[in-house]
Amino acid sequence: MIHAVLTVVLMIFPALVILGGVRDLVSYRIPNWISLALIAGFALAAGTGLAAGMSLGAVGLNLAVGAGALAVGVAMFALGWIGGGDAKLFAAAALWIGWPSVESYLAVTALSGGALSLLLLSLRAPAARTFVLAGPAWFARLAEPGESVPYGVAIAVGALAAFPASTLVQAATAH
Template sequence: MPPVLAAASVLLLPALVLTAAASDVATFRIPNWIPLALIAAFPLAALAAGLSLPAVGVHLAVAAAALALGMAMFALRWMGGGDAKLFASVALWMGWPATLTFVGAAALAGGALAILLLSLRSAAVRPLVLTGPRWVSRLADPAEAIPYGVAIAAGALAALSASPFAHVLGL
């Protein structure tokens, strides 16, 4: 595969997770087409990275485990359905052991996001934020959820250099 095409196929991951994060911030929703596009693009990226069939099998197993974990967190109302699907589709790309980096980075980013939103939603800051754009005032609304797609995207970007796709991009 030509290097430019290989790099383009791998760059779909950051492009799609950033799109998911932006959508989650603006609408508190991650469209289904984003995780589906990540899943559909994975075989091309795996080919570009030269993954063997057993390695692809490990990636599929990691994704299945991540989907089960995401579904459990959704059932417990710890994350939304779009977050769970995005989490699993990113885990498909990360494989093992890069998923550990991904989960750790996403957890740290989620903690930072929660602190930021608690600050925005505080009695001192919230009145100032309400004068901004609608999407910002929704972020400051204590009744709203946390757009965890942002943390998942941050985890994916942080873990990309630990993934089997890093060499395709020269990371």
């Protein structure tokens, strides 16, 4: 029964991460409530995970990974590499991902960010801009030369790719 409850609680993560990525894509903003909801959801998932047999050490590692990701995200924000919402989403997702899945989270996020950047560069090319400008305003904004990259999209892709191997998901599927 507890494994079924944990499985339902784990649905919070993909829903909120996808929402964060989509909001960043269409508005270049990730509302604070999404990251806060991820943190609150993690507390619920960790408590349920402990009841399902997840070790306290594993929860501690998730907390450490989240804290480390927050430090890295704040540094990247301070350097102007990512926005504040990106830094918060990055850390909140890392909290759920934990160790050792954080390695694939970082790798897929970086690769997705690179692919997204190349896609945006191609949209911002003069030949493509005329077609892009005929679309919705949010899409046209993506094609604006000099506009930033909605990195929340890459964070969401990396998080979704790494989540199935996370200790929380493993606790839900253990019998």
